[in-house]
Amino acid sequence: MISQQTIQEIQGRIDILDVVGNFVKLKRRGTNYLGLCPFHNEKTPSFTVSSAKEIYKCFGCGKSGNAIGFVMEHEKLTYPEALKWLANRYNIEIEETETSPEYKEQQQLADSLHILNQFAAKYFNTQLKNSEEGQLNALEYLKERGFNDATIEKFQIGYCPEKGDAFTAEALKSQFSEDILKKSGLSTERNGQLVDNYRGRIIFPIHNQSGKIIGFGARVIGNSDRGPKYINTPENELYIKSKILYGSYFARHPIDKLDECFLVEGYTDVTAMHQAGIENVVASGGTSLTPDQLRLIRKYTNNLTIIYDGDSAGVKAALRGLDLAIEEGLNVQLVLIPDKEDPDSYVKKVGADAFREFVKEHKRDFILFQLDIALKDAGNDSTQKAAVVNQIAESISKLNRAEDFTRQQDYIKRCAHLLKIDEQGLTALVQKYTREKIGKEEKKLQREEASSEQIAAQEQQEAVIDLLFKDEMNEQAVLRSLIEFGSKSWDEQKTVASYIFEEIEKDGLEELFDNKNLIHLLQQYKSMLSDGMTPSEKNFLYHTDPSINQMAVSLLTEKHSISPNWEKYYKGEILGREDMYREEVVSSMTYLKLKKIKRLILENQRDLENNPSEDDMMILLQTHRHLKELEMDLMKNIGTVIFK
Secondary structure: OEOHHHHHHHHHHOOHHHHHHOOOOOEEEOOEEEEOOOOOOOOOOOEEEEOOOOEEEEOOOOOEEOHHHHHHHHHOOOHHHHHHHHHHHOOOOOOEOOOOHHHHHHHHHHHHHHHHHHHHHHHHHHHHHHOHHHHHHHHHHHHHOOOOHHHHHHOOOEEOOOOOOHHHHHHHHOOOOHHHHHHHOOEEEEOOEEEEOOOOOEEEEEEOOOOOEEEEEEEOOOOOOOOOOEEEOOOOOOOOHHHOOEOHHHHHHHHHHHOOEEEEOOHHHHHHHHHOOOOOEEEOOOOOOOHHHHHHHHOOOOEEEEEEEOOHHHHHHHHOOHHHHHHOOOEEEEEEEOOOOOHHHHHHHHOHHHHHHHHHHHOEEHHHHHHHHHHHHHOOOHHHHHHHHHHHHHHHHOOOOHHHHHHHHHHHHHHHHHHOOOHHHHHHHHHHHHHHHHOHHHHHHOOOOOOHHHHHHHHHHHHHHHHHOOOOHHHHHHHHHHHHHOOOEOOOOOEHHHHHHHHHHHHOOHHHOOOHHHHHHHHHHHHHHHOOOOOOHHHHHOOOOHHHHHHHHHHHOOOOOOOOOHHHHOOOOOOOOOOOHHHHHHHHHHHHHHHHHHHHHHHHHHHHOOOOOHHHHHHHHHHHHHHHHHHHHHHHHOOOOOOO
16 A cells, blocks of 8 residues: 555645646646647547646546546556556655555565566567567568567567577576566476576567556467467466456557447557557457456447457457457447458558458447357257347347347347347347346345335425435535635634534534535545644545545536636726635525525425324414525525515
């Protein structure tokens, strides 16, 4: 765990203009800065950065946050990874809090593997470019395959010499231990001697989402029959094959921008397509897609296009694991490359524009493609055809989200027509698979019918109140005042925060906060006060709880600001919110109290409608009169006129 002291040092050094400006061209506009949003395509800038508040907000796509949140969103990093990214940028040494010996040992091992992998990648790349063996054996082969120097450098492609222990000897000389060399898979023990595992092969480093090398793929040169075509890093603390997509580090921004991910099979397919300028592409490494890989794709887009060879092996590879993709909510389409080509050779043959056009014209829906292949395999065999019906029904049942209903109905109609079966029968079969999948969860969600009428009536009454008072603007205004002005003086004896909490507790106003994040933020502020802190905006903008810092960003983002041109036309001092904070606090608290009164009036009216006794009726009428008087007094305070 990163220590709080380090986190505070990072927060103190962050300059949001510096961080965001590293990725977005910003222009000053009044007190803020404006640029084109990096999270969606736009021609008119709507992405705003406030240097004073240290937050960003896009009024086009709605994304907002602080500098740490921007790094997390833009670079697709976790919170600790984003902190480390910023610490590296500002040359801050990371201090870790005390952890268990086991965790510390695991972290040290992971760090050692990272350092070794970086050393190995540099060594292999140097061997490829500078050694006679590398140039003759590997570089010449890569050039023949059409790879240029820029692509080789971008992907850090290298070469491991033929000599049995050339790399191992160099690594041992650089103080790497035998244990870490074996753990990494770079070296292996044979006949009691440590030798290179990838000798005589072209090396493709594999990067994680932050660009660190976590493993390698080693390919034989040409069509050599010595061993398997590829050797991959064995699974270790860094390299977990089911969670990795080759090229995802280089493709993450293009996928995000184009809202589509191309999936191919091999390393050279990825590198060749990148070289051609098609960069929204990753590779599965020839294995079935896993849930973790699919979730990695879904971080960037919901649209997955699989591009595989057109032979029978390619078709089978393309179909593996795609039910999982549909279950993950991805829109899956397939493209098969013709004429015994693969994506690598085909993009080099026809060029980028023709390749893109081919993909666009030959995309086929996964379920319909799967049905077409299955029907060809089944032929006239009725037993196999029945199995196809069940297989397709099960695939369609994976589309079980509410927003997929229309899509599911369309599949049922089209597949029933192709299968020449009754549409209602296929619908029933799809529903059967859906019910089986939901199982016990469906039963848990069903309510007991014993007191259904009473529950429905109560919920209807509560819904009326919720609909009338669901607007959170009053509560947000209170929290905004608390965060921005809480430490300011209210009077000689108390701060603004003390005044707000006194009013909330005195009138029981906390129950009016429907948004749990607002309640959580309110309680956090109160807790900080109890601990003797003086909370500031930064405490919430850089809070470790994402729900709190996101809520703080939302509260503190101002869509409108006073134009600097006002000074030309308005004579005299223009008062800002800082000058009129007491008025703002009184106004927001008054509206909150008014909401409380309105809720009490509604509850009182509900009691009046339940045929009370004469004595209760008198009490309820007096209560109603008293509440209306309070309502009118509050309205007068805020300059609003109401009619009886």
